[in-house]
Amino acid sequence: MNPLLSSIFSTSFAFAILRVMTPLLFPALGVAVSDLAGSVNIALEGIMLMAAFFGVIVSAFTGSLFLALIAGLAAGILMGALLAYFHLKMKADIILGAIALNMFAAGMTIFLLFLFTGDKGSTSSLQSLVFPSIEIPLLKSIPILGEIFSGHNILTYVALIFVPLFYILMFKTPLGLRIRAVGQNPNAAESVGINVDKIKLYALMLSGMFGALGGLYLSMGYVSWFSRDMTAGRGFIAIAAATLGGNMPIGILLSSLLFGFVNSFAIYIASLNIPSELIQMIPYLVTIIALAIFAIRAQRVKIKAGGEIHEHFDTVDATIPAGDAGKGDS
Secondary structure: OOHHHHHHOOHHHHHHHHHHHHHHHHHHHHHHHHHHOOOOOOOHHHHHHHHHHHHHHHHHHHOOHHHHHHHHHHHHHHHHHHHHHHHHHOOOOHHHHHHHHHHHHHHHHHHHHHHHHOOOOEOOOOOOOOOOEOOOOOHHHOOOHHHHHOOOEHHHHHHHHHHHHHHHHHHHOHHHHHHHHHHHOHHHHHHOOOOHHHHHHHHHHHHHHHHHHHHHHHHHHHOOOOEOOOOOOHHHHHHHHHHHOOOOHHHHHHHHHHHHHHHHHHHHHHHOOOOHHHHHHHHHHHHHHHHHHHHHHHHHHHHHHHHHHHHHHHHHHHHOOHHHOOHHHO
16 A cells, blocks of 8 residues: 555544644634624634743743643633623724734734743743643553544543533523524524623633633643744634534534644645645645535525525415405505
8 A cells, every 4th residue: 555545544644633633623612602602703813822822831930730721721711802892892893803813912922932932933942831641541452443532632632522512502501592692683682681792702702712722732732832823824724614514513523623634634745745835735725625615505505595485485476366466465
């Protein structure tokens, strides 16, 4: 078998897919929460950067994983709350507010990086901590399955656990019901006593929390340091994953696995005699193609639904006698 094919059809490649998927699944869930509330959060790129930075810095200076986790989550939730303040209180366009936060995070992390380390590239000079990897006792002894699913970073398992928890939160709790009600019809939600702005604030803060977990995994699980702009567009790919998944937990998981596969494939073919620029372009190219296919399918469904409605009314009109057609107008 071709060496590349043998590498792809291997347990190590499947293991890599789950590893690469993790920093996409977290922010994709964050996008879904905010989108279901009617205020889609495209600031996940900046949120992930801030959480990744503060997690590494706090772990390096305190030697505590717990404090690093709290610092990263606090940074992400604060960024989500700041976006909500711009959008809900200051009445700024949420897209423009999110772009501003992404630019702020990119510049601020470089400034703080230089301030703390004297380096504008990475925190490699600091002895920062990483979240542990876990060997699952029974699973690790099962051939193939153990090699794929055991031994991952703890945040990978947290991400997988959050998939069913996301479903429970959004579809089985009062908060989830309010979030979906506000997203579908804010006026109707407000008419029954729901504070629309408060629910959108909660949704954006939840979105920030999910994004923060993705950022923490990047700098304290995927690698063991922070580097400038290390998110590399993952926050935007997460938007595509949430869109393709229809903001539903299983759909988001599957689309995140798809992008995890593509990113892993790009890493594996890096050893071939292919220009590195082309390899780096693959994940983003696949994202564009996937979104284009999704948009075409959605448009076809819309056109089909419109055709069925017209066909229904044509059928109704055909059943009304000609002499009775105008009686409703008299």
